[in-house]
Each structure stands twice: as C-alpha cells, then as structure tokens.
Amino acid sequence: MQSYWKRNKTYMLILLAIWATVSYGFGIFFVEQLNAFHLGGFPLGFWFAQQGSIYVFVLIILAYFLLMDRLDKKYDVHE
Amino acid sequence: MSLQIWTYLIVGATFALYIGIAWTSRVKDTKGFYVAGGGVPPLANGMATAADWMSAASFISMAGMISFMGYAGCMYLMGWTGGYVLLALLLAPYLRKFGKFTVPDFVGDRYYSSAARLVALICAIFVSLTYVAGQMRGVGIVFSRFLEVDVNTGVMIGMVLVFLYAAIGGMKGITWTQVAQYCVLITAFLIPAIAISLKLTGNPIPQVGFGGTILGGADSGKYLLETLNQIGRDLGFAEYTSAFGAGTKPMIDVFAITMCLMVGTAGLPHVIIRFYTVPSVRAARLSAFYAILFIAILYTTAPALGAFSRYTLTNALSETPYSSVPAWFGNWEKTGLLAWVDKNNDGIITYRAGAAFAGKPTYSGETGAHGQRLVTNTPLDNANELYIDNDIMVLATPEISQLPPWVIALVAAGGLAAALSTAAGLLLVIASSISHDLYYRIINRGASEKIRLLVGRVMIGVGVIIAGYFGIHPPGFVAQVVALAFGLASSSFFPIIVLGIFWKRATKEGAISGMISGIGFTMLYIVQTKFMGVSPWFFGISPEGIGTVGMVINFAVTYGVSMITKAPPLAVQEMVESVRIPRGAGAAIDH
Numbered sequence: 001m002q003s004y005w006k007r008n009k010t011y012m013l014i015l016l017a018i019w020a021t022v023s024y025g026f027g028i029f030f031v032e033q034l035n036a037f038h039l040g041g042f043p044l045g046f047w048f049a050q051q052g053s054i055y056v057f058v059l060i061i062l063a064y065f066l067l068m069d070r071l072d073k074k075y076d077v078h079e
Numbered sequence: 080m081s082l083q084i085w086t087y088l089i090v091g092a093t094f095a096l097y098i099g100i101a102w103t104s105r106v107k108d109t110k111g112f113y114v115a116g117g118g119v120p121p122l123a124n125g126m127a128t129a130a131d132w133m134s135a136a137s138f139i140s141m142a143g144m145i146s147f148m149g150y151a152g153c154m155y156l157m158g159w160t161g162g163y164v165l166l167a168l169l170l171a172p173y174l175r176k177f178g179k180f181t182v183p184d185f186v187g188d189r190y191y192s193s194a195a196r197l198v199a200l201i202c203a204i205f206v207s208l209t210y211v212a213g214q215m216r217g218v219g220i221v222f223s224r225f226l227e228v229d230v231n232t233g234v235m236i237g238m239v240l241v242f243l244y245a246a247i248g249g250m251k252g253i254t255w256t257q258v259a260q261y262c263v264l265i266t267a268f269l270i271p272a273i274a275i276s277l278k279l280t281g282n283p284i285p286q287v288g289f290g291g292t293i294l295g296g297a298d299s300g301k302y303l304l305e306t307l308n309q310i311g312r313d314l315g316f317a318e319y320t321s322a323f324g325a326g327t328k329p330m331i332d333v334f335a336i337t338m339c340l341m342v343g344t345a346g347l348p349h350v351i352i353r354f355y356t357v358p359s360v361r362a363a364r365l366s367a368f369y370a371i372l373f374i375a376i377l378y379t380t381a382p383a384l385g386a387f388s389r390y391t392l393t394n395a396l397s398e399t400p401y402s403s404v405p406a407w408f409g410n411w412e413k414t415g416l417l418a419w420v421d422k423n424n425d426g427i428i429t430y431r432a433g434a435a436f437a438g439k440p441t442y443s444g445e446t447g448a449h450g451q452r453l454v455t456n457t458p459l460d461n462a463n464e465l466y467i468d469n470d471i472m473v474l475a476t477p478e479i480s481q482l483p484p485w486v487i488a489l490v491a492a493g494g495l496a497a498a499l500s501t502a503a504g505l506l507l508v509i510a511s512s513i514s515h516d517l518y519y520r521i522i523n524r525g526a527s528e529k530i531r532l533l534v535g536r537v538m539i540g541v542g543v544i545i546a547g548y549f550g551i552h553p554p555g556f557v558a559q560v561v562a563l564a565f566g567l568a569s570s571s572f573f574p575i576i577v578l579g580i581f582w583k584r585a586t587k588e589g590a591i592s593g594m595i596s597g598i599g600f601t602m603l604y605i606v607q608t609k610f611m612g613v614s615p616w617f618f619g620i621s622p623e624g625i626g627t628v629g630m631v632i633n634f635a636v637t638y639g640v641s642m643i644t645k646a647p648p649l650a651v652q653e654m655v656e657s658v659r660i661p662r663g664a665g666a667a668i669d670h
Contacts, residue, residue, distance in 0.1 A: 001660065004660075005659055008659075012168050012169070015164070015168060016164070016168060019161065019164045023157045023161050023337065023341075024334060024337070024338075027153055027157055027337075028153075028322075028330060028333055028334050028337065029330070029334075031150070031322045031323075032321075032322055032323070035320070035321065035322070039290065040290040040291065040302075041289075041290040041291055041292065041302030041303060041304050041305060042289075042290040042304065042320075043304070043320045043321075045322065046150055046304070046320040046321075046322075047290070049150060049153035049156070049157065049322075050145075050150075050152065050153050050156055050382040051286060051289075051379055051382065053153075053156075053157050053160075053161070054156060054157070054160050054375050054378055054379050055375070055379070057160050057161055057163065057164050057371055057375070058368070058371050058372055058375050060164050060168075061163065061164060061167045061168075061364075061367055061368045061371050062368050064167060064168055064364065065167075065364045065365055065367075065368050068172075068361075068364060069361060069364075072361065072661055077660050077661050077662045078361065078661060078662065079359045079360070079361065079661065079662055079663075079664065
C-alpha cells in the first residue's frame with residue numbers, strides 16, 4: 001500500500017506542476033513574453049490566460065481519473 | 080407573441096419543472112436529505128455541481144466584467160475553474176472515502192475535537208450566508224428586468240420557490256433540480272453566444288470566432304482582438320489583450336486574486352458537499368471531471384461573448400448621434416444599465432476611458448434636448464459621456480443582435496436557473512450545518528431520525544428568510560462580502576483539510592490555531608482595507624486576493640503548532656491511512 005500511495009502522490013505532483021505552469025506560468029508570469037507569439041488572432045499569453053489554461057484543467061482532471069483508475073485496479077483497491 | 084408572454088411561458092415552464100422534480104424525488108430520511116441517498120450517478124453529479132457552482136454572477140455579470148477588464152478578466156476565468164483541479168486531486172476522493180455528511184464532520188473527526196468542529200461550523204455558515212444573500216438579490220434583479228415586477232416581489236417569489244423544492248426534496252431534490260437547471264442555463268448562455276459569433280465572425284464556435292476575423296463593416300477582415308486593441312488605443316482605454324499596462328492591476332495582485340479564488344473554490348462547503356452524494360471514490364473522481372467539463376463550456380464562452388459585445392457595443396454607440404442610436408438603447412436606459420450625459424452639448428455620444436460620473440445613475444425623471452434620460456449624478460471631469468453597466472453585456476446581447484423574443488425569454492430563465500440552483504445548494508449547507516453538526520452532533524445525540532429531518536427542513540426555512548431579508552435590504556457591503564467569502568474559505572478550510580489528509584502528524588491544536596490565525600489575518604486585512612480606508616499594505620495586494628496570504632499563514636501555523644504538540648491518537652492516524660485507499664467507501668454514513 002505504501003507504493004500505491006507513493007505512486008498516487010507522484011501523479012498528483014506532476015499534474016499540479018502542469019496546472020501551475022499553464023495558469024500562473026503561461027497565463028500570468030510569462031504572459032508578456034508569450035504575447036509576442038500568435039495563435040491565429042490570439043496573442044499566445046492572452047490565449048492561455050482566457051482559454052488554454054481552462055482546456056488544460058479539464059484534461060488534467062481527466063488524466064488523473066484515468067491514471068488512478070488503472071492504479072486502483074493494479075493494486076486491487078478498486079470497488 | 081410578445082416578449083412578455085414568451086418570458087412568462089418559458090420561466091413558468093421551468094419553474095413547474097423544478098417543483099415537479101422536487102416532488103417526485105421527495106425524501107423521507109436524513110441520508111436522502113443530506114447526501115441524496117449517496118446514489119447520484121457521476122454524470123448527473125457533474126451537472127449538479129456545475130449548476131451549484133455557477134451563480135447569477137457567473138451567468139449575468141462575468142462576461143461583462145471581462146469585456147471591460149480585457150486581459151485581467153483571466154483572474155476570474157482561471158480562478159473559478161482552476162480550483163476544481165485542487166478539488167479533484169487533493170480533496171474530493173478522500174473526503175468521499177471518509178464518507179460523513181458535512182465538512183465540519185470531517186474537521187471534527189480528523190482533529191478529534193468538538194472545538195475544531197465548531198470553528199469549522201461557524202466558517203461554513205458564515206461563508207454560505209454571505210453568498211446566498213447575493214443570490215437572492217440576483218433572483219430579484221432578473222425578475223424585475225424581465226417580468227417588470229418589483230425587485231422585492233422577485234426576491235419573495237424566489238424565496239418561496241427555493242424553500243419549496245429544497246425543503247421537500249432535500250439534497251436529492253436539489254440534485255435533480257440542479258441537473259435540469261444546468262441544462263436550462265447552458266442553453267440560455269450558448270444560443271445567443273453562438274448567434275452573435277456567427278454574425279460577427281462567421282464562425283459558429285464562439286471560442287474559435289473569438290480569435291477570428293470580423294466579417295463585415297468598417298473593420299472587415301481584421302482580427303477581432305487586434306481591432307479591440309486598436310479601439311482601446313483610439314479611445315484611451317488599455318489595450319484589450321495586453322497585460323499589466325498602465326491602469327491595470329500589477330502582476331502580484333493578479334496572481335494573488337487568481338490563487339485566492341482557486342483555493343477558495345476548492346474550499347467552499349456547498350461545492351465539497353456535492354462529492355458526498357456519489358456512490359464511490361471512483362465516481363467522485365469522475366464527477367469532478369464532468370463538473371469541470373460542464374463548467375468549462377460556459378467559462379470558455381464567456382470571454383468570447385465579452386469581446387464580441389465590447390466590439391458590437393462600442394461600434395454601435397461610439398461617436399453616434401443620440402438621435403440615431405438603436406431602439407434598445409432607450410429600453411436599457413430605463414433599467415439603469417445605460418446612461419448618457421452630454422458633457423460637450425454636441426448631441427453625439429463620446430465614449431472614452433474613465434467613468435462618466437460617480438456611482439450608478441439616478442434619473443431626474445426629465446428628458447434632455449436629444450430625448451435622453453437626464454441623470455442627477457454630477458459628471459466627472461473627463462471626456463467620457465457613457466455609463467455602461469457590466470450586466471448589460473449578457474442581458475442585452477440577444478436584443479442588440481436582434482435575436483427573436485424567445486431567446487431573450489430563455490436568457491431570463493437561464494439567469495434565474497443560475498441564481499436559484501446556487502441558492503438552494505447554499506441553503507442546504509446552512510441547514511445541514513445547524514441540524515446535523517450543531518443540533519445532532521453537539522446538542523442532542525439522542526434525536527430521532529424524524530426530529531432531525533424536521534429540524535433540517537425548519538432550518539431551510541430559517542435560512543430562506545434570512546437570505547431573503549438580505550436580498551430585500553442589501554447591506555451596503557454585499558459586494559464586498561463576496562471577497563470575504565472566498566478569502567475565508569481559502570484561509571480556513573483548504574489548508575487544514577489538505578494537511579488532514581496528507582500529513583498524519585497534523586494535530587487538533589495545530590488545526591484550530593491554523594484556522595483562527597488564517598481567518599483572523601484575512602478578516603483583519605479586509606476590514607482594514609474595505610471599511611476603514613487603510614490602503615492595501617501587504618505588497619499592494621487587494622482585499623480580494625489576501626486569502627492567499629491567509630492560506631499560507633494557516634499552513635505555516637498548523638505545521639508549526641502540530642510539531643510542538645502531542646501526535647494525534649493512533650485511531651486518527653489509522654483513519655487517515657484508510658481514507659487514502661478507495662476500497663470500502665460504501666455509501667456516506669450517518670453516525
């Protein structure tokens with residue numbers, strides 16, 4: 001069970017790192033640098049701040065669900 | 080058919096639907112009343128969570144706020160969605176496994192202390208009450224704009240309705256009504272957004288049209304956002320897409336507010352409680368995914384709608400003689416959402432940066448030389464002559480884009496669905512905090528099932544009356560206390576729940592002193608800066624974002640005090656071990 005919990009924490013930390021990077025990193029701290037690039041009519045930093053980060057949030061939560069579902073089965077702790 | 084008839088028809092039909100759902104899912108036991116019997120499927124719980132979460136502010140005000148803030152609107156967009164990542168990864172699965180009815184339940188058991196339960200209980204009630212007052216006001220405002228009844232009558236109708244379906248159906252009734260309310264509100268939000276996107280950019284997907292080019296008119300072929308930047312430069316506003324320029328919030332403040340809203344979202348009791356209603360830990364994780372998906376549909380559309388309406392409105396009004404403005408201008412002038420003061424007496428609307436006058440418009444009842452409604456507000460010393468309320472961007476968009484009356488009626492039903500669903504969720508938290516955590520757990524452990532159900536229903540009634548009172552007599556600080564609700568939630572619950580799950584060594588002394596110091600600091604700062612005129616002294620962070628600092632203080636104090644106090648009893652440490660393993664969650668239990 002120790003390794004189950006450890007693996008769970010690893011998934012969590014990786015996903016939270018992505019969460020912080022897209023929102024605080026791309027959307028706030030480096031927004032001006034990213035705005036030099038464009039995605040169609042969007043300055044890239046602005047796109048991350050108002051659109052991209054939200055899409056990534058959805059994917060993070062989906063990824064966590066799928067990863068944990070597999071992990072639960074592997075360690076036989078699912079219901 | 081006229082707009083009035085359409086509105087009565089659509090709003091009436093949705094109300095009948097909500098009551099019908101509540102009646103068919105009425106409950107007979109406390110388990111059904113508090114956690115909907117624990118058998119809600121993840122997809123339904125996702126929708127219910129989304130409706131629970133998205134309030135009148137999300138539906139009516141957010142797109143407008145973003146359209147005036149430009150880039151900085153991202154703090155609401157990221158703040159009110161990013162919290163779900165924290166919720167899904169750090170809280171929901173474990174609280175579900177723990178499997179009791181309420182948040183104070185977890186705090187009380189994990190920290191083996193009635194004092195901790197009581198502190199959590201007070202926080203939960205305070206946060207929910209401040210929030211629900213705003214929702215009732217929202218119901219009243221939507222009623223008064225679309226059905227032309229008095230705001231107070233609107234509040235009253237809302238009170239009766241919420242009481243009926245929350246008291247009959249409890250959590251079970253609320254859950255299924257919220258599912259219906261989500262469907263109503265998302266349809267009502269998307270139809271006008273798609274129509275205006277199609278009209279302006281030729282693209283039916285607002286999220287894509289937002290970054291596309293303008294279809295016709297003087298700016299044909301130019302990128303919409305680039306054009307908005309140009310308009311900003313021409314009229315003296317900050318550029319729409321650029322961050323941290325003159326006149327906008329500094330980076331540290333945008334960061335602190337975003338963080339505070341995220342953490343506050345994850346710590347709000349009416350959101351957390353929804354994860355107790357699903358059958359398993361797996362279902363809790365899955366319903367967190369559905370919730371963020373359903374929320375993201377509205378939250379990615381809102382900034383697009385904000386940009387579209389900003390362009391359409393500026394284009395229609397700026398440098399236009401008052402005599403030739405579209406008919407809707409007059410209609411919205413009547414509601415106090417638009418006003419024009421002809422400062423230079425040329426009969427042409429001059430739209431520039433800055434407020435035309437201080438505060439909301441108060442009309443003298445007379446009309447001016449060009450037929451405009453005169454306001455009694457003293458004009459401020461700048462060139463801007465136009466007052467535009469945030470809320471108009473969502474409320475008036477269908478009219479400005481000349482959509483049929485049934486769409487406008489649908490927007491009214493959507494706004495009501497958003498306000499009612501959030502109000503019901505909050506009232507249930509208040510009722511369960513008092514009837515379960517206070518009455519049953521602390522005052523009368525021997526109460527029978529029947530008595531407790533009755534106390535729960537009575538408490539919903541009491542909650543409705545208090546919320547309605549504040550809806551009718553809004554204290555001047557309603558808008559300010561919303562900041563307080565998020566600040567309190569982030570500086571109280573979040574740190575001690577996370578530490579409670581991830582750190583077995585966290586002790587009751589640590590948690591109690593952590594909660595008190597986190598909240599204490601946050602409250603003090605908000606009172607100082609909002610009510611006592613002290614300027615924001617902590618790195619210039621505004622009161623809306625100070626919960627972030629309160630949260631850090633709470634984490635630090637809980638850690639420090641836990642290290643110097645006796646480790647928690649073995650039974651508690653074993654409980655922490657067990658919440659980390661999904662198997663054996665069973666249904667949420669009474670105890």
